[in-house]
Amino acid sequence: MLEGLFITAEGPEGAGKTTVLNKLGTALKQKGYKIVMTREPGGINIAEQIRTILLNKENTEMDYRTEALLYAAARRQHLVEKVIPALNDGAIVLCDRFIDSSLVYQGYARGLGIEEVYSINRFATQDLMPNLTIFFDVDVEVGLKRISDNQGREVNRLDLETMDFHTKVREGFKLLLDKFPERIYEVDAGQSLDKVYSAVKSKIEDLINNKP
Numbered sequence: 001m002l003e004g005l006f007i008t009a010e011g012p013e014g015a016g017k018t019t020v021l022n023k024l025g026t027a028l029k030q031k032g033y034k035i036v037m038t039r040e041p042g043g044i045n046i047a048e049q050i051r052t053i054l055l056n057k058e059n060t061e062m063d064y065r066t067e068a069l070l071y072a073a074a075r076r077q078h079l080v081e082k083v084i085p086a087l088n089d090g091a092i093v094l095c096d097r098f099i100d101s102s103l104v105y106q107g108y109a110r111g112l113g114i115e116e117v118y119s120i121n122r123f124a125t126q127d128l129m130p131n132l133t134i135f136f137d138v139d140v141e142v143g144l145k146r147i148s149d150n151q152g153r154e155v156n157r158l159d160l161e162t163m164d165f166h167t168k169v170r171e172g173f174k175l176l177l178d179k180f181p182e183r184i185y186e187v188d189a190g191q192s193l194d195k196v197y198s199a200v201k202s203k204i205e206d207l208i209n210n211k212p
């Protein structure tokens with residue numbers, strides 16, 4: 001039985017996941033909680049190397065199944081090396097993206113099938129799922145504009161996908177709300193940063209305060 005809490009942030013590009021998680025992580029650390037901030041793909045050396053391959057704009061020839069397997073491989077290594085030890089240590093793990101991104105990007109938007117991608121990921125995760133997932137829902141064009149306005153963010157291979165692909169990504173996350181209603185909590189990420197932050201913060205504080 002894992003002692004900590006595993007919380008993930010999901011949503012389309014530019015939804016504000018990283019900004020809100022960073023702010024929340026800092027606030028919770030100040031309150032004295034043991035917090036581990038991490039991301040997928042990445043978070044540890046091997047998974048960051050896989051991230052470089054996955055997000056490299058030059059890798060236009062990547063097969064969709066290869067892509068799905070690389071995300072799952074990065075996930076496996078990240079879980080065993082970082083997430084599970086942190087949870088065993090009683091930490092609150094705040095992870096920028098996890099399995100739902102695979103179900104949506106590879107399963108739904110690429111068309112591999114949500115169930116098929118779920119099954120390779122169940123092999124990778126041995127069914128470890130987050131306690132809570134925040135779905136940052138934002139209009140696709142708003143999210144992409146936020147990214148292009150953000151000079152510090154490098155454009156990656158997935159950002160360069162078609163509008164149709166990005167629209168499907170948003171649609172896919174909405175489908176997951178029906179598949180995992182108890183786990184996934186939707187926030188309107190088109191609001192001001194302050195409003196999004198306070199909605200996410202109160203949901204997470206609720207979870208922390210009601211932890212058995």
Ligand SMILES: Nc1ncnc2c1ncn2[C@@H]1O[C@H](COP(=O)(O)OP(=O)(O)OP(=O)(O)O)[C@@H](O)[C@H]1O
Pocket residue numbers: 011012013014015016017018019020146147149150189190191192193194196
């Ligand atoms: N609610 C908001 N309103 C306006 N701008 C925002 C809001 N949230 C974040 N931003 C800005 O949008 C940009 C993208 O935010 P962020 O990197 O947090 O998104 P993300 O969801 O992590 O994106 P990605 O997954 O594509 O990397 C940043 O410049 C950030 O300051």
Ligand SMILES: Cc1cn([C@H]2C[C@H](O)[C@@H](COP(=O)(O)O)O2)c(=O)[nH]c1=O
Pocket residue numbers: 013039040041071097098099100101102103105106158159
């Ligand atoms: C975990 C995961 C991610 N993706 C996609 C989603 C984004 O386009 C990139 C990651 O970039 P970010 O700036 O860190 O959000 O990868 C995916 O397609 N499948 C996944 O499992």
